[in-house]
Amino acid sequence: MRNCNACQRLLPDLAFPSKGRQGRAGTCTVCVNDRRRYRMPLPPIPRDPVQIDLNNRADRWYGFVRPNPGWRI
Numbered sequence: 001m002r003n004c005n006a007c008q009r010l011l012p013d014l015a016f017p018s019k020g021r022q023g024r025a026g027t028c029t030v031c032v033n034d035r036r037r038y039r040m041p042l043p044p045i046p047r048d049p050v051q052i053d054l055n056n057r058a059d060r061w062y063g064f065v066r067p068n069p070g071w072r073i
């Protein structure tokens, strides 16, 4: 059990990525993945016409969203 250098959580040794002969890294795998994701943003989501149509139908079914329930439309 060790503390992560980044998130300060007490974690088992398996949670830290192995660095070969140097033992295990100081930051846990979750923190490494978070930093990697932060560096490289996600690719844009491709448009799905069927999903867009379903969303539009659901929006029309439920009507407009009222920002304040006291307001009358």
Ligand SMILES: [Zn+2]
Pocket: 004, 005, 006, 007, 008, 009, 027, 028, 029, 030, 031
């Ligand atoms: Zn961590």
